[in-house]
Amino acid sequence: MKDVVGSPGTKTGLMLRIGQCGFAAASIAFMVCAAGFASYTAFCYLIASMGLQVLWSFGLACLDVYALKIKRDLQSPVLVSLFVVGDWVTATLSLAAACSSAGIVVLYSNDLSLCRSEHLPCSKYQLSVTFAFITWFLIALSSYLMLWILASV
């Protein structure tokens, strides 16, 4: 089972967690830098959801480092079940946050064309949402891998 790419306690698994953590942090950073984000509920929710993602992925990355150091197998059914539930919950929340923010960004940039006239920091909003979607893609990848591992544990 150690050979499955991205499984917990492996180098690829650690890289996947670091990637999730990094993109979620980048999404938060771009949103926080954009002026006036706090007036939008969806953007605040994006920050909260990406914050939760950073905490979850960072925690699992630390666990991966620990497992790699002491060469311990993390693939017990109880642990993998916990990873599956956590990954699915954070994946759903990340998708919901990314989509609700994307709805507003598309409304401002395409439907109402307010980005030029109102001097809104649309490029920062867009970058933040893009990073949130990349985070969702990576966490969805983890979720499927965990489910696969759980089925074969």
Add this chain to the structure above:
Amino acid sequence: MKDVVGSPGTKTGLMLRIGQCGFAAASIAFMVCAAGFASYTAFCYLIASMGLQVLWSFGLACLDVYALKIKRDLQSPVLVSLFVVGDWVTATLSLAAACSSAGIVVLYSNDLSLCRSEHLPCSKYQLSVTFAFITWFLIALSSYLMLWILASV
């Protein structure tokens, strides 16, 4: 296996599909009745996504009726795999559509408080989004059931 609530080819499975179909159709109906929906990309995407959901759930409901009529077992691994993939894809699209529309509805009703001043049909938008979320909940339920059945087939 026939005893699993909501599995394909059973009465509860048929009810679940009819529910998905009905709520998705209600979501489309409320959105189409709301004036000016066509100027919002997210609302158009909601209609497209709910339309796909209606087609998918209606197709599977017909299959359930057929299976109930001739008393045929629909739980072959190939068929269930097809249901799993279709359910997961439509569930993801439904959640994305519901969240992007919800982002705009919350923006208008809470953040900008435009619903009263601009005479927008906000209550219709809200009802449409609520039905989209109920549809997503039902299709997510189906997805997990199908995955469960696939694991035990």
